[in-house]
Amino acid sequence: MIRADTIVAISTAQGEGAIGIVRLSGPQALSIADQLFSGKRTPSRTRGGRFLYGRFLDREGETIDEGIVLVFKGPHSYTGEDVAELQTHGSVSALGALLTRCVELGARLAKPGEFTLRAFLEGRMDLNQAEAVNSLIHAQTDTARRQATLGLQGALSKRLDGMVFKLARTMGAIQAMLDYPEEGVPEEDRIVPLLAVQNELNHLLDTARAGKLAQQGARLALLGRPNAGKSSLLNALLGYERSIVTPIAGTTRDYLEAHMELVGVPITLIDTAGVRETADVIEAAGVERALQLGENADLVMLLEDASAPREPLDVNVPEDRLIRLQTKTDLGQVWHDDRYQSVSAITGAGLPELRDRLREKLLGDQARHEVWLSSERQVQAVTAALEHVQGALTLPDELASYEIELALNHLAELSGKNVSEEVIEQIFRNFCVGK
Numbered sequence: 448m449i450r451a452d453t454i455v456a457i458s459t460a461q462g463e464g465a466i467g468i469v470r471l472s473g474p475q476a477l478s479i480a481d482q483l484f485s486g487k488r489t490p491s492r493t494r495g496g497r498f499l500y501g502r503f504l505d506r507e508g509e510t511i512d513e514g515i516v517l518v519f520k521g522p523h524s525y526t527g528e529d530v531a532e533l534q535t536h537g538s539v540s541a542l543g544a545l546l547t548r549c550v551e552l553g554a555r556l557a558k559p560g561e562f563t564l565r566a567f568l569e570g571r572m573d574l575n576q577a578e579a580v581n582s583l584i585h586a587q588t589d590t591a592r593r594q595a596t597l598g599l600q601g602a603l604s605k606r607l608d609g610m611v612f613k614l615a616r617t618m619g620a621i622q623a624m625l626d627y628p629e630e631g632v633p634e635e636d637r638i639v640p641l642l643a644v645q646n647e648l649n650h651l652l653d654t655a656r657a658g659k660l661a662q663q664g665a666r667l668a669l670l671g672r673p674n675a676g677k678s679s680l681l682n683a684l685l686g687y688e689r690s691i692v693t694p695i696a697g698t699t700r701d702y703l704e705a706h707m708e709l710v711g712v713p714i715t716l717i718d719t720a721g722v723r724e725t726a727d728v729i730e731a732a733g734v735e736r737a738l739q740l741g742e743n744a745d746l747v748m749l750l751e752d753a754s755a756p757r758e759p760l761d762v763n764v765p766e767d768r769l770i771r772l773q774t775k776t777d778l779g780q781v782w783h784d785d786r787y788q789s790v791s792a793i794t795g796a797g798l799p800e801l802r803d804r805l806r807e808k809l810l811g812d813q814a815r816h817e818v819w820l821s822s823e824r825q826v827q828a829v830t831a832a833l834e835h836v837q838g839a840l841t842l843p844d845e846l847a848s849y850e851i852e853l854a855l856n857h858l859a860e861l862s863g864k865n866v867s868e869e870v871i872e873q874i875f876r877n878f879c880v881g882k
């Protein structure tokens with residue numbers, strides 16, 4: 448179905464650039480281009496896939512800029528509709544004037560993500576792929592980009608297709624059995640495929656944490672007693688002197704954040720005030736904050752000075768989000784406790800092992816070449832599908848068949864079949880304008 452209106456947006460980043468693009472999509476895209484473009488050829492009378500060189504004109508016929516028009520004829524375009532790309536010098540003013548001209552000629556300003564929404568509605572990509580487009584734009588690390596690219600190529604949808612096939616076949620087998628009970632359903636057509644799908648869904652859910660972290664990044668707080676070496680370790684991980692280090696206990700009083708990439712995850716490192724009882728109101732407020740930051744962080748590194756008398760700190764952080772470190776091991780004192788890793792911020796000893804540990808804690812053993820769940824929407828749909836598959840494994844045939852149907856609905860939801868307009872709108876609302 449071709450939408451009646453033609454949308455327009457500046458598709459390149461705001462600001463100065465070598466080249467800028469205004470993109471038109473819809474039934475009037477090429478006729479609008481005809482009216483504002485002057486060159487040897489006419490966009491609407493050009494074959495798709497060609498570019499035309501010439502000048503862009505404003506309402507008075509004055510030249511806005513020289514540039515090129517790229518012609519795409521539906522369905523052979525990003526959106527599946529007729530598309531004209533007006534490529535100019537990357538001048539804020541030229542792009543603005545060109546946009547205005549397109550609106551004067553009848554185009555409507557595109558909403559965020561509306562080009563990709565149209566690509567979805569035209570069936571050029573499914574919802575998982577559309578979400579991947581957005582992830583790709585926002586990817587801050589190679590890991591996030593690689594994941595988004597896999598998603599864009601349909602990797603998640605392909606995995607789901609395999610499961611849908613198994614479920615549909617099982618449902619068929621059960622229904623046949625209900626019609627002809629004397630036949631019975633052989634185990635390998637009933638339990639085996641359901642168990643396989645259950646496994647696969649569980650496995651997919653395991654990837655969600657890594658997927659979320661690769662996308663949104665992780666917050667990593669350093670906690671410990673005063674002088675434990677938190678600021679020194681932060682500086683050592685960053686590779687520059689971000690935080691003040693002195694031999695005085697209580698140096699860091701407020702928390703401080705620094706950004707870096709670690710193991711392909713965008714990391715916010717948080718240095719905090721050393722935790723101790725104190726009469727100093729300012730320091731006490733800092734301690735309060737430190738503990739709070741620890742509770743809210745994705746991971747906490749809890750530091751203890753191995754060269755000082757032991758005075759462990761109790762923090763309200765579950766074990767799986769905790770990494771215990773003994774610091775200053777270059778001073779020659781180390782205790783033996785498997786729960787602790789040793790580091791020296793001064794010599795760098797133990798830092799590679801710490802990075803490995805962080806990778807394991809953050810990404811687990813998720814294979815980098817397989818696709819990860821990356822949005823809350825995906826996690827919810829897979830969780831719901833899994834519940835119904837589990838239902839199907841425990842319930843008698845008639846109910847099992849219904850459970851499988853529900854599981855199939857949730858998997859279909861993932862790729863964007865039978866999803867409400869609201870859900871779709873919600874997804875595209877977070878996109879950039881022009882995407």
Ligand SMILES: Nc1nc2c(c(=O)[nH]1)N(C=O)[C@@H](CNc1ccc(C(=O)N[C@@H](CCC(=O)O)C(=O)O)cc1)CN2
Nearest residue numbers: 458468470496517519522523524525526532562881882
């Ligand atoms: N200038 C420009 N660069 C861009 C995009 C764009 O729209 N414009 N893209 C998007 O934002 C991405 C590329 N995605 C695209 C996907 C499909 C088609 C397309 O026209 N496909 C047709 C023709 C294929 C062919 O000729 O081989 C088709 O699939 O039928 C274009 C871009 C990234 N770079």
Ligand SMILES: Nc1nc2c(ncn2[C@@H]2O[C@H](COP(=O)(O)OP(=O)(O)OP(=O)(O)O)[C@@H](O)[C@H]2O)c(=O)[nH]1
Nearest residue numbers: 673674675676677678679694697698699721775792
């Ligand atoms: N030998 C040695 N000294 C260290 C090491 N790490 C830190 N120190 C020293 O320990 C002292 C305290 O270090 P900081 O990094 O300021 O400790 P902190 O945990 O941030 O302390 P507060 O901000 O007061 O809570 C400084 O004199 C550092 O030079 C280390 O690995 N080896």
Ligand SMILES: [Mg+2]
Nearest residue numbers: 677678698699
């Ligand atoms: Mg400090």
